[in-house]
Amino acid sequence: MTDQQHAQQQQHENGHKHGHQHGHDATHMDWDVMGPLLELGAEVESPVVDQAAVWLRERREAAGRPEVRRLLDVGSGPGVGACQFAQAFPDAEVVAVDGTRALLERARARAEGLGLAGRVRTCLADIPDGLGTVGDADLIWSGMALHHIGDQRSAVDRLGRLLRPGGLLAVAEGGLPTRSLPRDIGFGRPGLQARLEVLNDNWFNEMRAALPDSKETVEDWPAFLTAAGLTDVRSRTFLIDLPAPLGADARAYLHATLTRRSESLGELLDAEDRAALARLLDPEDPQGLMLRPDVFLLSARTVHTGVKPA
Numbered sequence: 001m002t003d004q005q006h007a008q009q010q011q012h013e014n015g016h017k018h019g020h021q022h023g024h025d026a027t028h029m030d031w032d033v034m035g036p037l038l039e040l041g042a043e044v045e046s047p048v049v050d051q052a053a054v055w056l057r058e059r060r061e062a063a064g065r066p067e068v069r070r071l072l073d074v075g076s077g078p079g080v081g082a083c084q085f086a087q088a089f090p091d092a093e094v095v096a097v098d099g100t101r102a103l104l105e106r107a108r109a110r111a112e113g114l115g116l117a118g119r120v121r122t123c124l125a126d127i128p129d130g131l132g133t134v135g136d137a138d139l140i141w142s143g144m145a146l147h148h149i150g151d152q153r154s155a156v157d158r159l160g161r162l163l164r165p166g167g168l169l170a171v172a173e174g175g176l177p178t179r180s181l182p183r184d185i186g187f188g189r190p191g192l193q194a195r196l197e198v199l200n201d202n203w204f205n206e207m208r209a210a211l212p213d214s215k216e217t218v219e220d221w222p223a224f225l226t227a228a229g230l231t232d233v234r235s236r237t238f239l240i241d242l243p244a245p246l247g248a249d250a251r252a253y254l255h256a257t258l259t260r261r262s263e264s265l266g267e268l269l270d271a272e273d274r275a276a277l278a279r280l281l282d283p284e285d286p287q288g289l290m291l292r293p294d295v296f297l298l299s300a301r302t303v304h305t306g307v308k309p310a
């Protein structure tokens with residue numbers, strides 16, 4: 001199949017996959033246009049990948065298998081993490097695997113800009129059905145991607161099968177939602193961020209229910225790794241703790257995220273919360289996200305790991 005045919009098939013599949021509307025149409029993930037937001041978010045949260053890479057290297061060393069020759073980043077998006085892994089594992093060929101061509105283009109440009117083009121490759125593939133073509137690896141990372149797959153347990157199983165004997169799988173899923181504002185922001189009803197989280201959880205349920213082959217399951221990632229035949233299953237959580245006053249990039253990321261959330265969930269808020277949200281998003285309001293002094297970014301990401309028996 002040519003690249004173009006592959007992309008057309010992918011587009012068809014993505015259209016099919018996300019075309020099912022469940023409730024309001026906000027469950028549609030338009031990955032093609034999400035590059036800038038995903039890239040900015042991954043840059044802001046890059047300390048998580050740096051810390052996780054150190055832990056994964058320690059795990060490999062403790063198992064007597066320090067060398068990583070081939071590393072897959074499955075659901076890589078724009079390749080921020082893939083490039084970090086290439087820096088953390090300087091002997092590895094890193095393959096950024098994703099189903100969205102536009103995001104892989106960003107990954108290639110990023111790798112080139114960082115002088116990593118010789119070691120960071122991209123592979124357009126659908127998860128899970130396209131994984132047969134990506135090859136095996138010593139280390140597989142998948143960050144915040146598998147929750148977009150209908151059958152998460154079977155996706156973990158597929159990734160486990162791509163590991164070389166003794167290989168390590170790391171799935172970053174779960175943790176804590178991001179907090180960035182005091183409970184009382186000085187206007188509106190206190191607790192706006194908590195109410196938005198509840199609405200977002202409902203949206204997440206609808207998004208998952210609309211996925212093809214969507215399976216309701218206990219989201220026990222360590223159990224998924226164990227069921228995939230992996231051993232020495234361990235999880236660790238890494239904190240993203242950027243205190244106030246927040247830098248420009250993190251502020252821009254929070255503003256872009258809240259704008260998206262306002263567009264998809266705003267109509268579900270009452271009038272007082274909608275007015276408070278509009279103030280927060282106003283770039284010229286001194287009490288808005290872009291200018292107020294008390295904005296911070298606090299979040300946590302959990303990484304679940306397991307080893308394929310040699």
Ligand SMILES: C[S@@+](CC[C@H](N)C(=O)[O-])C[C@H]1O[C@@H](n2cnc3c(N)ncnc32)[C@H](O)[C@@H]1O
Pocket residue numbers: 031038042074075076077078081097098099100103125126127128142143144145148149
């Ligand atoms: C939330 S982003 C995470 C990107 C990156 N791993 C990160 O942590 O910043 C999810 C990624 O999964 C990819 N994705 C979602 N469903 C997919 C599928 N069925 N096949 C392949 N890629 C998929 C999207 O294109 C997107 O790049």
